[in-house]
Amino acid sequence: MVLLWENLMGKKVITEDEVESLSREGILTLRRGMVLTPSAREFASRKGIRIVYGGGSVPSAEDIPRDPTTGNKGVDVRKIVEEVTREVIGKAGTTEQVGSESGASPVFSEDKNIASVLEQAISEEPPRAVVVSTGVNRPGIAAALTSAISECGADIQDISQTIVSDFFSMIFVVNLKTMKEGYTFKSFKEKVEAAGRSVGAETVVFHEAILKAMHRV
């Protein structure tokens, strides 16, 4: 009980009733020292209000389970977690190849903290397509497919390729979020399938959602 009281000391607790009045244009910015009640969080998600963590604080600090042995010193643990996370993601960011899961541009700056980037990455998973191509191996197949993909402005996130005797099989996972204006899933599918056919490779494009539904619990 003491523990709980100390944790809440000096913090502003935001309840369901206050969510709407505090949010601006569908975004609720939480600053350091603000705590969102679970029902307020639920209310916000129901209303489509996005929660953004501003003021340099860690997003879900309140959600990190406290170590019972250190009691209210849990803050220190959280600081460590924060710093390590920042360091790891910061490093990865410099390679321009941050986990394909995030999809969004992993460039960090002072005003855009880890929290908001992660939050965005989770809430806005990009639409992805899976391109499967098979046929008799010959030069130029990968080039034909990748140039068709890049002409649409789509971003290849993962490639797998195998060649058994003279047959090849190639699978691309493609992020469609970066597609140029005017392209839709349908036109992307038509273009890439046609590009595959033009070099004699049987090519099928389908939406990632079907794979996820069938193979992920």
Add this chain to the structure above:
Amino acid sequence: MLYKPEEVKETLRMVAAEHLDIRTVTLGINMLGCPSKDPATIESYIFERIVELGRNLCVAAKEVEEMFGVPIVNKRVALTPMSLVLEGAPEEAYMRAAIAMERAAEAIGIDFIAGYSALVHKGATRGDAILMRSIPDALSATQRVCASVNAASTRTGINMESVAVMGEVICEVARRTPKASGCARLVVLANAPEDNPFVAGAMHGVGEPEAVINVGVSGPGVVLSAIERFKRTESHIDLGALAETIKRMAYKITRAGELIGREVVARLGPPVVFGVVDLSLAPTPAKGDSVANIIEALGIERAGAPGTTAALLLLTDAVKKGGLMASSSVGGFSGAFIPVSEDSGMVDAVRAGALTIEKLEAMTSICSVGLDMVAVPGDLPPETISAIIADELAIGVANNKTTAVRIIPVPEAKPGDTVNLGGLLGELIVMEVKNFDSSRFIRYGGRIPAPLTAMRN
């Protein structure tokens, strides 16, 4: 790799080689809002309401089909049972309602529309009686309209008066439509589900919302291939392991079904909401897309041979368990379909003499429908047809499950004759029915009381 190449290839193989498809996306529409009982008003109301809500169904289904690469074989519409919509209207209105359904189905580009139905499991109202008697007119004047009558339920028993009427109605439909094909659009049920997406028994029940998409998955071909592959690759095989294989495949099929249903709903927009996935393994006449072949893959020489009912239990149960894990919105029939003419393996079994109508009846105590697409000689008396219906409904009533009869008395046909209805309806082989008289039993009328299992409160 985000997905293992095997996972990607499995999905591709299921669609391209093993006939994974969505058997039906069915739009259920509430029709209880007709402003008047005037026949002309009813006719225009029915037409306009179906077109208003259903006009984008085929387009939306096509888009989703392209997006996921999984074909949606049938797009259909199910309506509130017409007997409820038309209750109190003059007799003329019934025919006009059927015509309006036909016109609307044609306008939105679908092949079947269901809901020319009556719920008479305890007794028939004046409107129910008119509707049942109008079925031969309605089915012979249309090509797309499907009729159904729920004549029994576990809670009420079997309404034998209506069963007797339906025997006569079926014989009349057989006489008045070419090759008795109208009977393929007419079904008598026990415990009819209110959210079943499969015609001819589809309807939009009174407990349903304004408009709803229900999805019927398919996939006997996929399950069959999974079993064959498992048998090739594993050294230790027992029936438990085979059940597990079927269960896993049913999970994947169901997930695909729900995804596709929800995507169609998103495209249609309000007031359409997502309803249920019907887990039924629905065969098609395509080679390999057959429930009978699955039973044979489980080690039975021919569907109908001793052991068939047990194999069907294993199959149906595994499908349900895999499907229930995959979706929280499971409904409709959800079992295995064994429509004889629509399943090439069943047709072969009948031809080989392995499958008789009696064995089929035994199998329906396990599967989800009943005597479905069964052809019998056209000279059977209506009372015998009614008695066959009564037997089948009794299985449903006693076991607290859905059963149905879609029987086709082919005029001038003898046992062993074949009749081809074409398309999804497939090839019928006329089955032999024991020629003994049951007419006194049927003529007694009345109602067979609800069984003890009805007392659940």
